[in-house]
Amino acid sequence: MTTPTNDGTEPRGIPADAAPMEYDPSVPEVDTSQEHLAAIVTNEEILALPTEVSGFGAGNVGEVLLDVKNLSKSFGTVKANQDITLHVRRGEIVALLGENGAGKSTLMNQIFGLISPDTGEVTIKGDKTPIKDPKDAISRGIGMVHQHFQLVPVMTVAENLMLGHETTKGGFLDLESARVMVRELSEKHGLVVDPDAEVEDLPVGTQQRVEILKALSRKVDLLILDEPTAVLTPQETDELLGVMKDLANGGTSIVFITHKLREVLAVADRIYVLRHGAVVGQVDDVAGTTTTDLATMMVGRSVVLNVEKPPATPGEVVLDVADLHVKDDRNLEAVRGFSIQVRAGEIVGVAGVEGNGQRELVEALAGMRKVTSGRMTLGDLDLTKANPYATHHAGLGHIPEDREKHGLVAAYSIADNLVLNEYDQEPYAKGGVRQFDAVRANAEKLRDEFDIRSSGVAQSAGSLSGGNKQKVVVAREMSFKPKVLMAAQPTRGVDVGSIEFIHKRIVAARDEGAGVLLVSAELDEILSLSDRIAVVHGGKVVKEMPADGADRAQIGRLMAGDH
């Protein structure tokens, strides 16, 4: 019911029966001589030409802009990209689909000149010269919006846009022209931002607009968007997809890197699927494919996208949070009166755009952050002032959002990581002395049970892949049979196979009687796992609803603060 399937109603690409692009033949002043055509460099100039001359228009994609042939790149023994061949035409939206670590970003970083390929050839607009650095890529019409925004937080929008191609007047920066540029681009592409706003004060959705504007300010022909929707609300995502289509209709080619199948089906003209660094599939007929097909290609085997779970049988309340107030790192109130009850045997999903107090809430519940006011109880224990040691021993399992920072000690072995919060308890320690046999036995058992792929339990946790690291954390937090399991972004940066596994385990924990509090920025995850959904905005629950029959669009509006 929850994972959206391609039912054919979603708009995608440029429809085959689209009206030809508007071209006014009454403008006779266009120079169509060969000399002039050869000198053309920008989209504006090409679009000024009659369609029959440019060969370009809606539904009629233009020449090959980017041509990648047999590209390979290795980091040490890891083959990040193997023999990749693909091309992008003018005005096309090409999706690059693959799991984390499939080599999508590596590929794009080579096209953008951030890293250089070992072998292979990248041709841009017929020019085979290797791309030296980002500057070279930019000057050849390639723009990239990185997954982690490449904006200087303390600078204004205008300053960020001019960085690298500043205009000066008498030796001094010409900020006014940068402001004008921001306003003009904003207007032209319908991306509204204040040129004088400091980037760090802007919400992530707006920061991304700034990133896109920054790329557009460089007269870009090919725009690479690396996981652009990861931080957006559903509404912002839809808006972005709209912008992408407008850009493509205006002649900009787009490479859209993502692992979200729904979005790919919504906008892509063509799809390349990457796995283990190689192109394993190409879809030219996007209308004729489904999310299941794509997921199978991505993972290499068929995956169950829908979590199958029997109806919940909620018991008594195990976790009771009442009117909680918590401050963030900047000492501003991030959680403002959060209340929720979680019953044994149910999964409560906390949906919300990141930065609405979820992180602070989770940290407060785990005992990692001070509670300003309010109360939280687990069973009949008051945990309001408890530290992480106490919350764990009270029966709270915590899968933290940042596993590298709070979930694991990278230098420790898998075995030690699996007893990080029980190391001083029997049977892992007796009379203050650690019992390594017990630690190892526990590790061997959990490794099999949780399918942690490693060379052995003595391997350091830091050397595992993201999915396996997460399985270590999940195994530890579930194996002590917690009364309440709190999972924050449990599948972030984890491959599809592991996601499937972790989701199953969370449902299994519920069925064994644990109360589960699931905090996730992935609405699909919330929708497919939860029995009950609490939407947060501004640090408190704005609405609670049963997951059955929950309306995606309504949740999206609530997440955006429209309530």
Add this chain to the structure above:
Amino acid sequence: MSEWISRNKMTVGLGAVVLVLAYLYYFADKTTALSMYRYSWSYAVPLVLCAMVGVIGERSGVVNIGIEGQLLVSAFAGFFGAAYSGSLLVGVLAGVGCGLILGGFLAWTTVKWRMDQIIAGVVLNIVATGITSFYYKPGQLLPALMPHVSIPVLSKIPLIGEVFFKGTGVIALLAIVIVIGIHLALFKTRWGLRTRAIGEYPSAADTAGINVIRMRLVNVTLAGALAGLAGVFLSMDSTSSFERGMSAGRGFLALAIMIFGAWRPLRAAAAALFFGFVTAAASQLQADRVINVPPQLVGTLPYVMTLVVLAVAAGKVRAPGAVGQPFVKEGK
């Protein structure tokens, strides 16, 4: 202009109050006031220059804890360069040159070879102390005094002109130009925008096509010249001799001043003047026998102030985001 004032109410207000107080004292006791003010400025000159070294370095993302060493070696090279060659100009060039070389040393070790920035700075300081002590020879004299000049018109302004433009050393005059120049450059030019970008968020600068490594190398090296100038001022202008360890922690005070000045050149200059004034006031009070404490205790004042200032400033000002982190491009 009016917009600028409304944005900087605190600064303008504080500046006005300080100026009024300074003039009141000036008109009350002209001789004492002037001598105190002139002492403050002469004390502040090397601090201001060294603070600029820190500002440029940290704004580019490189901590320079070796300013102290750059200062000491330059003071040494300046003094003995002039004494042996018999030419002040040779001395100045030797001092500034040494500042540049040590700036280059710091730049290449930390930026290019990604050595720990603190350790590189500490090494520089230790080497500086060793070399200058080992080659030190007593009994040398400068061939002449450094030229002091008065700027027409400007030197006629009561107080300000008399302190900054009347019979002042060339380096002190230059320091004023340098501070204002760096301030404008940092906030109003292409170089400044890029420098702030590589110190705040180098990968953003990198993806915008800016060569982060090269820019850091150049900035840190060139800033060394300012430490050189400060060293020359110390041994050839404010005193006419070189002594072992004569930098006396000024390179570190400069870092405190940089922080107190929130990594802004003009504010740092004001902070340096404040340091100078407090020192001058303490000596004056002692000379007048208003306070009766041993001179050694008065001598510790700048260092005690550093502690206080850092404790007060801590958490209120924000360092450039990427300070202390070597820039590594992924996959290269």
